[in-house]
Each structure stands twice: as structure tokens, then as C-alpha cells.
Amino acid sequence: MKMIRNAAGRMVPDEIDGKKLKPFKGAHEDHGGGRKIGPPIRAIADYKTKIRSSLDEAIDDCNLKNGMTVSFHHHLRNGDHLGNMVVDKLAERGLKDMVVAPSALFPVHEPIVKHIENGVVSHIEGSMNGPVGKACSLGKMNKTCVLRSHGGRYRAIQDGDLHIDAAFIAAPVADPHGNASGRGGPSACGVLGYSLADSLYADNVIVVTDNLVPFPNYPWTIRGGNVDHVCQVENLGDPEKILSGTTRLTRSPTRLLIAQYAARVIEDTGIMNEPEFSFQAGAGGISLAFLKYLAEIMRKQGVKADFARGGSTKFMVDMLQEGLIDYILDLQCFDIPAVESVIKNPRHIESDPFTSYNYHTKGNLATRAKAAVLGATEVDLDFNVNVNTHSDGWLLHGTGGFTDVCDSGCTIITVPLLRGRVSSIVDSVTTVTSPGELIDVIVTERGIAVNPKRKDLIENLKGSDLPLKPIEELRQMAVDIAGTPKKPEYEDRIVPLIEYRDGTIIDTVKQLKL
């Protein structure tokens, strides 16, 4: 294994676990090439019935072997039961070295850690949060994990970098033909797009539902023609945890101030008044407050947005209903009003990582958005952003759609300057998730830094009373009050690769030395 310095200035390996790797070359430098892969050819003669009597029977029909890859999606968030069920059943069958390729993991998936420790799971490709991320940082996986963004995951599957042997799709509504969606039932999650690539490219596609309805289940997100097996389980998830938690407006005056500044950036740069105004915002406390302030400004100015890219919440749905937004293009519903809206409102459109985020494609929605507001754990003086690790070196978050969204016209990162004693603005990020060339504005409660490369934004903000400051000054403010922390110490071993959305390696995270 040779280490190469990539375009983000990070040392990355040229191969790992026998796989050749490409170093990151720049945000838009690698254009891929070659052809997409295809799933195996099948014929309807073999699919007289897809209904399996149980999840066990469906798994047995997949002929899984040691070392194969299974996947599932995260639309059921921290209420998901299926991920753990599947991995438990792999263990029961005595399978070893399995690769788990979820679109994201949540704290609810902590039981997977024991299957990592006992060798059932060799590693994770996709996303890790909380306990599984911690296990990765501790070096518990036998092989090197790969972290990908949502768009990067779609790309990896279509390009053949991530081959899925069996895709388990938790479907809140499904019919015996395999047509599936998130639009109803006790585990309703609204949008189901994260499982699209899995359904198109996996060798075996298993739709698992707790709400089997008569054919045809329409509208469908997953088409029956791509589905091998349909089986029922008692319940897919815990409804309260599927839709909760994230959608409360922050009460912290500091975070409200950050949100207000972010909305003011969009107002004062004039982005809002340009043609085809559109934006993306998520469901964190600051993002929700941002929506509230943005709505106030839009109302005052008589401006509306052509579309908003979700994560959708009540806040965004209210803006849609009020006419401040023409369409919501949505990849994830975060609360009940969002689910109801995507079911009932034809202007609330279900999206998927292909449409929204894919990079090796002929256009995506993130690129069309004029502005995006995102949180992060760290930003550095080169505007590089880290959303994966904490400053103490622990891997605790997946990339989500972060890197993909950074292609928006104006990417705004909202971070409190300090979280407790820990500064969000650092000399050099612990891990590069997204390169600084894509990051346009950093908003903190103590000042706003615009990337010097965005001369147009700087020009437009002249005369604004926003507290604009060089990023170095923000960094100094943090150091003055909090001091400089000790850097984490690492072992030599790389535990996950941080894959950029084009498939190149932008950074790595090493095992923590404890």
C-alpha cells in the first residue's frame, strides 16, 4: 500500500484490502468513464409468486454465502427494526464476513456491534452513526469500511463499486407483486427513495412489509418488476421513533441567531431575488429555524421559491401550503405532517438519490438549488468541512447528502463557533468530508465568513450590516477563549475510507489510540 497526497492535501492509500483506489483530484475533476453495471437477467416464468411465508424463507431463497453483501435503507430512522432482524438472521445461519451496506445507521442499530465483534459482519460500506461508528473507530471491523454520501452510494452501486447480493427493503406499504412505497401503514415514512439503487442493481431484492395491500399498490417507489421476494413481518419499526425528535425548533437564542444570519445571507446576497430561486434545508434545529426566518423574509419581500429540496418537515410543508414554495422535492420525511403532505399534495414530490444527488449522471437536483444550508462538526481555514468525525477523533456520523448538496449555488454552513469548549472552526479539519472549494459561507453566532473565492458574494454583501469577518478572525476568537485542544492520537490502521461522491478517496480515518 502506497500513500499518495490527494488534491485536498490528505495522504490516502492507493489500494486497500486488495482494491485499487483513486485519490481525490478536485471537486469536479473525475468524470468516471466506462459503463454502468447491470443486474442479472431474470424471466417472469420464475416469478409466479413472490410471497414468502417468512423473512427466513426469503433469506434462504437468496442463497447467501460468507463474504456477501446485504443492504437496507434508513427511511425508518431510529425506529427501524429490519436492519437488526436481518443481521441477527445472518448470524443464526452461521454466515461470516458479511458486508453490511446500509444507506445510514442509527443508534437503534447498536446490536450490529456484537455481530461485528463475533465476525458475522466484516465491515460496513455506506454510512455509520453513533455506536457502530464508535466500534469502527476502535478498530473492531475486520476489513476497511467505506463512508459514502447518499449520491456517492447510488453512484457506487450503479458503477459497480458496491455490489449488493441481497437488498432488504423495509416497505411500509407493499403488494404481492412487490410494488412498494412509504405512503401509509403503521410504519409510514412517506418517501422511500434511498432504496431505489438497491432495487435496481442488487442480485436479490426482498421487499419486507408489515402492511401487505392488494395489487396494485400505487404510487410505487419500488417497482414490482425489480423485486424477487415479498414477505411480511409483524412490524417494521417503532412509529414514534420513525417520525420524531428532529423537528423541534431550537430554543437556544444562539442557534436562533445563527439561523437568522443564514436567512439574512440569502436575503442580503440577493440570491432570493434572482430568477429560479430555490433552496435546500434539512431538519436540524438550526435548519428549521432558518426556514422560519427565511419564510418571514420571503413574505416581506413577496418572493417565492420554485422548489425546496428536503428533508421535509412541517415547517417546509407550511411554506408549500402558503405558496412560498412551488414544489418540495423530497428524499426524507421527518415528521407526520411531511408524510401526510407527500401522500396528499401533488406538489410535494418524492425524490431519490439518483434524481437528487447522483454524480455520474446527466444532471441532479442539488446542482439546481440556488442555496443550501447545512450543519457540520468542523470547518477549517481552507473552508474544508468535516461532518464525519469529532475533533477528538471519534467517527460518529455518516456523510448523508452533505457532499452532494455542496454543489448548490451558495452552500452555507451553519455552526456554533463553540460547542461547549470545542471550536467548530479549526486550523485543519480532523477529516475532510467536503473540499473547501465547494463551501461558500460559514455562519456562526459571532460572525460570518465568506469564502474569498466567492468574490461575487463578497461584492453583493457590501453594505450589509451582517457581521462579516475573515475566517481566520473567527478561528482566533475561538482560540482566545477556549485555548488549543490536544490532537487525537491514532494507530496506523485506516478504519474507514472517506469516499468522495465521484468515487475518489478524499480522506481516511484512523483507528484511535486509547
Next chain:
Amino acid sequence: MNRIMKTLTGREGKKNDLLVKMEAKKSGSVSVSIESKVMSMYGDQIEATVRETLKTLGVKHCRVEVSDNGAFDYVIQARVEAAARRLYDIEEPGCLPERKVPRRKPGKERLRRTRLYMPGNNPSLMYNGGIFGADCVILDLEDSVAPAQKDAARILVRNTLLSVDFGEAEKIVRINPLSSRYGRCDIETVLPAGPDTILIPKSENARDIRDVEEITGEIEQREGLKNKTFLMPLIETAAGVLSAREIAEASGRVVALCFGAEDFTADMGVSRTRSGKESFVARSLLVIGARAAGVQAIDTVFSDIKDTEGLIESAREAKDLGFAGKGVIHPSQIEPVHDVFAPGIEEIEYARKVVSAIDEAREKGSGVATIGRKMIDAPIEKRARKVLSIAETLGLIDKTG
């Protein structure tokens, strides 16, 4: 001597704070054990700060246990110092940290539309107090601090003043009344850190102000402080209201009289209402007393932070009565109050007309200026210039007009 051997300072588990358990020893060295949310990043630095603070205070034998939740160094220093002072007879007034914040000379006649109250024993709220744009910040040692924490809070407030930049905001410390056992010590501790203004609660007569002035003067001289600390009497009793003018004139350092409705209504034995009618006359008398003495008057706080409409009504009434601003207890109250106290477009337009009419008249050598048939006399001019100066400060107009 019978004295305590163990003590606790700080607030466990609270953001940007820490709990310090200190036990005095007769011999042995200083032992420090630390638990922290940011152990791997700051553990060594926390220990170094604890040891350095004890060394500066001359403490040689003790056991310290720290439970930290992201406290900054000046907070750690404050908590350790407070604990050490409880256990040992430490005469020397000074301790860490060094001053980091530049001193600014505040103006006596400045905007005081909002004064944001912050509890003096809460490091997290005080640290962020300066970012919301309040004209003044009040670091409170009185009602928001429990009697058992008065000593710890005053050290924390001192360290905060030395370490946290509140920008253009006027830095006010509300001390405890001199009649209590805390008041004098509050001034002794915080004054060297250079607050702009001391807010004196329960001011009832000129004597109350002169007493504070005397102590303040002594310390300023002793410490070689160049800026004279301003005084802001808080009037919150019936007796105080009736002595408003006397209080305002008691010292040249007085910059404003403030009204405190909570204690006033208690003193009167009446309930506090949303409209505040029970204190209408008192507030009017206070404004009259203040203006007679040529200082500003500042209205009481509006306690319901969810009732923005009520806040706006209350601020409008205060402005109409002649108050220069209001106290605020939450950052969300700042913007509505500023909006009320900012001069309106019509007011600014009129002020401009007045000033240009006068300038024109003077150019022509005429002593009398008029708008329409109305003669502009000196008070109208004075008022107009004040409106323009506020509008300019607020960035509503630029210098060239």
C-alpha cells in the same frame, strides 16, 4: 480555629461550567483528579489551570476533584479560586486570569434602549450575552444568584469581564445592596475588572448612591483605574420613587435611573399586571426626577418572554412616558424593543426639516427659523438633533444625511 475543611463550587453538568470539590489538607501536596466531557482534548490543560490557580493563591496542600462540562479557563479559575477562598484565609485580592479584553471608554449619553440581564453564576449565558445586540449587558449578582453562591458568582463575573468581549455593549454589574453583607465585597471584587457601570439595587436616597460612589472612588484610586465607573441607581420602592431626583443628583457618576417593578409592587402590596397601571404614576415620577437631574430613565423588564405584543405595548408606553429604554430578560426581547425605541421615518424626516431650517436661518443671519408658521425654538432643535444622532448611531441615516 473552627472552619470548614471541604467545599463545592460551580454547577455540575451545566454547559461551560464545572463542579469543583475541594478538601483542605494540613500537609501533603496538591492532588487533582479530573472528569471531563472533553478529557482527551483538554484534560491536561484543565489540570494545569487548576494547579496554576492554586499556586497563585498560595494553596499548597489540598485535594481537588473536578467534574467539567466544557468550562473555559477563566471559569475553571473562578471556581477554583472561590473554593480556595472559602477554605483558606486568603487576603490578597487578585488572582488569575490576565485581562484579554480591550477597555473601551463608554459615553455617558449613549443608547440604552435595552439592558440584557444575565445571571452572574451562569458562565454559558454570560459568555453569549454580548452577541445579541443589546445596548447594555447586566451581569447580575443580586436576585438571580442564591445567597450561598454570592462569593463564587462575583469571582466569575470578575473573570468574565476580563475574558469575554461584549463588543460595543455597556458592561453593567448589578451588585447586592450595600446594606446586605455582600454589597461592599461585590464592588471590591468586580471593580478592578473594569465594568462600565454599577447598577445599585433598592436605591432609596442620595446616601445610598454616595456610599457606593465613595467605595468606588477609593478602589479606582487604589487600582489606578482611569475611567470613572458610572452608577445606575435601580429604584424599586415607594420611598425610592419619591426621592428620584435626589438620587439622580447624588453623584455626577449617575447616568440613568432604572425602575424595578417587581420589588416596587411587592413594596406597595399590589399585584403586577400586564398593563402596568399599578406603577404608572411611579414610573412617571421617576422619569420626571431623572430628567430634572439631566440623566436618562430606563423602564423595568417585561417578564413574559412569550408575549411579544405585550412587550411592544409596554415598550411603546415607556417611550411615550420619556424612558430611554427597557430592561430585557431574554435575547428575543431585544429586537422588538429596539424597533420601538428607534425613531420612525416620519420622526427622522421632521427632525431633518427642523435642522435644515435652522441651518438655513443661521446662514442668513436670522435668529428665528420656522417650519410653516411654527417657530422652531431651542428645545425643538435639541430634540431634532437628538433624533438625528440616534438615527445615525443606529445606521438609519448616514452622516451626510
